[in-house]
Amino acid sequence: DTEVTQTPKHLVMGMTNKKSLKCEQHMGHRAMYWYKQKAKKPPELMFVYSYEKLSINESVPSRFSPECPNSSLLNLHLHALQPEDSALYLCASSPKTGGTEAFFGQGTRLTVV
């Protein structure tokens, strides 16, 4: 199984809502990543988890809260988002950080209304 599965595929949420994005991989990878991507822009790194510990937070606002409950699962909790947070959110994994290949999920298309 070489897949990274993200759910949901699409999400519409109000600015007062709380929602979560989920990412799962069963490749035994110990590094997992969240990216945000706006239209016609490259993916921007948000968070990196290494061995279930947060190793990188790229100055992301606190309304985004990552969680890594176990080595296969990565969540991104969303609260009090702004319309400008609407984007494609991508999850990726790799055997370890500084590795040779990252595997990406298909993303969650988030719209904040």
Next chain:
Amino acid sequence: SQQGEEDPQALSIQEGENATMNCSYKTSINNLQWYRQNSGRGLVHLILIRSNEREKHSGRLRVTLDTSKKSSSLLITASRAADTASYFCATDGQNFVFGPGTRLSVLP
């Protein structure tokens, strides 16, 4: 973290032609990778070239690496409409950080 910078930012060619895109980076690397992203979807790893390699092939893809110039190129031969996508390079390091990418359009 290290970052590649792709060039050109947009490229439009006819089906059957070759497409060449370039990547420049700033610091020493152990490897460089190319990824493809179809519109609104996840990135797909295409090919990795190590710092001690100068050229690598995979099907219709040819990647070169010039560590003295800190640059790499990706050549797609005999392009197809299905090659229409954005292409990104990434260098090894702590994380996978991407440059602006090259948006390739292959016209039928």
